Amino acid sequence: MDKAWAGVDVGKGVHWAHVLDVSGRELLSRRVENDEADILRLIDEALSFTEEVHWALDQPGGGAALLLALLWEHDQKVLYVPGLSVDRARDTYRGESKTDARDARVIADQARMRGDLGKLKPGEQEIAELRLLLARRRDLVTDQTRSITRLREALVSLFPALERVLDLNSKGPLTLLTHYQTPPQLRRAGHKRIAAYLRFRGVKGSANVAHKALAAARSQSVRLPAQEVASRIVAELAAEILALKERINTLDEELGQRFFDRTEARILTSLPGMGPILGAEFLVAVGDIRAFSSADRLAAYAGLVPAANDSGKRVGNRRRMRGGNKTLKRVFYQSAFASLRASPESRVFYDRKRAEGKRHTQALIALARRRVNVVWAMLRDGTTFETRSAA
Numbered sequence: 001m002d003k004a005w006a007g008v009d010v011g012k013g014v015h016w017a018h019v020l021d022v023s024g025r026e027l028l029s030r031r032v033e034n035d036e037a038d039i040l041r042l043i044d045e046a047l048s049f050t051e052e053v054h055w056a057l058d059q060p061g062g063g064a065a066l067l068l069a070l071l072w073e074h075d076q077k078v079l080y081v082p083g084l085s086v087d088r089a090r091d092t093y094r095g096e097s098k099t100d101a102r103d104a105r106v107i108a109d110q111a112r113m114r115g116d117l118g119k120l121k122p123g124e125q126e127i128a129e130l131r132l133l134l135a136r137r138r139d140l141v142t143d144q145t146r147s148i149t150r151l152r153e154a155l156v157s158l159f160p161a162l163e164r165v166l167d168l169n170s171k172g173p174l175t176l177l178t179h180y181q182t183p184p185q186l187r188r189a190g191h192k193r194i195a196a197y198l199r200f201r202g203v204k205g206s207a208n209v210a211h212k213a214l215a216a217a218r219s220q221s222v223r224l225p226a227q228e229v230a231s232r233i234v235a236e237l238a239a240e241i242l243a244l245k246e247r248i249n250t251l252d253e254e255l256g257q258r259f260f261d262r263t264e265a266r267i268l269t270s271l272p273g274m275g276p277i278l279g280a281e282f283l284v285a286v287g288d289i290r291a292f293s294s295a296d297r298l299a300a301y302a303g304l305v306p307a308a309n310d311s312g313k314r315v316g317n318r319r320r321m322r323g324g325n326k327t328l329k330r331v332f333y334q335s336a337f338a339s340l341r342a343s344p345e346s347r348v349f350y351d352r353k354r355a356e357g358k359r360h361t362q363a364l365i366a367l368a369r370r371r372v373n374v375v376w377a378m379l380r381d382g383t384t385f386e387t388r389s390a391a
Contacts (some may be wrong), residue, residue: 004050007108009100010059018104056081056111078120081107131284144244151237158230161216172203177238181231186217270384273339278331285328295376302328304369332368
């Protein structure tokens with residue numbers, strides 16, 4: 001036997017492995033604990049059939065981290081079969097059940113038949129660190145958004161006029177709410193004392209925030225039900241959000257430092273709209289740009305290439321691609337949106353697409369697709385955006 005293909009349906013505590021030979025015959029199918037000893041036994045079992053095993057996984061990290069590390073330690077070739085591909089391919093196999101064993105077989109069979117799957121290579125330590133920090137940042141941002149929503153709900157039940165005039169994403173209003181929550185409190189304190197309280201805590205525009213809060217307090221004289229409980233909850237939530245903002249800012253500083261230690265950082269941040277956070281997301285999602293032979297391949301990976309939707313005599317139809325790496329797609333989309341202010345060229349391109357009848361989202365996607373070409377070329381040549389523009 002020359003080759004074998006091992007598909008692994010990755011889980012948190014348990015994986016399922018399925019090994020096929022060249023003809024698609026099952027060689028092995030079993031449950032594998034996410035434990036070093038059991039994974040090593042699986043590798044030995046697979047290699048007992050043949051010296052060349054192609055491994056295929058449906059996750060590029062996370063629960064597969066230990067499995068990947070051990071496979072790379074044994075110089076094994078690892079392919080990536082995205083979960084969406086597994087879901088679609090499953091429907092082409094006999095039966096309707098969905099089990100870990102069946103998914104592992106589908107993964108192995110797809111790896112056996114397809115030659116266009118991407119390879120997973122040993123990641124650098126810096127990329128692994130960026131991946132963990134970015135995941136932690138996403139958790140904190142989610143917690144912050146959830147807390148802001150709760151704060152709005154609590155404040156509406158207590159002091160709706162104040163909720164309308166305050167930007168609860170900003171430090172000033174949140175600092176105000178940690179000390180003042182009700183109309184009587186604000187009226188008793190007065191403008192001078194409120195502004196001094198905010199100014200002492202480093203709030204910019206403290207006088208303006210105090211003015212808005214006091215105007216809202218004068219517009220509400222009635223006492224709403226459960227005022228004491230609601231005011232305590234508002235103060236707690238405001239303090240929580242401020243603490244989350246502080247942790248996110250600290251994390252952003254660390255991410256920026258680690259990102260700018262990379263040689264690609266100077267190139268990526270030279271492109272208007274691409275900051276250190278989006279740049280770090282790009283590095284984690286893409287890895288080595290040499291894995292993409294063309295900008296078209298990179299755009300397809302990001303899901304920014306329109307898919308053909310032809311049928312019979314209806315040809316030339318295109319629809320938005322549903323697959324692709326969603327993180328990478330978001331990076332290009334958000335950086336394209338940010339570039340509308342920072343880059344006159346981006347604004348001209350966007351306006352031209354709008355004039356052609358494209359909706360806002362369509363024009364932004366077109367701009368994002370164009371920027372894929374620019375990023376790929378810059379990383380390939382090792383040049384910055386300014387260098388290319390001046391040439």
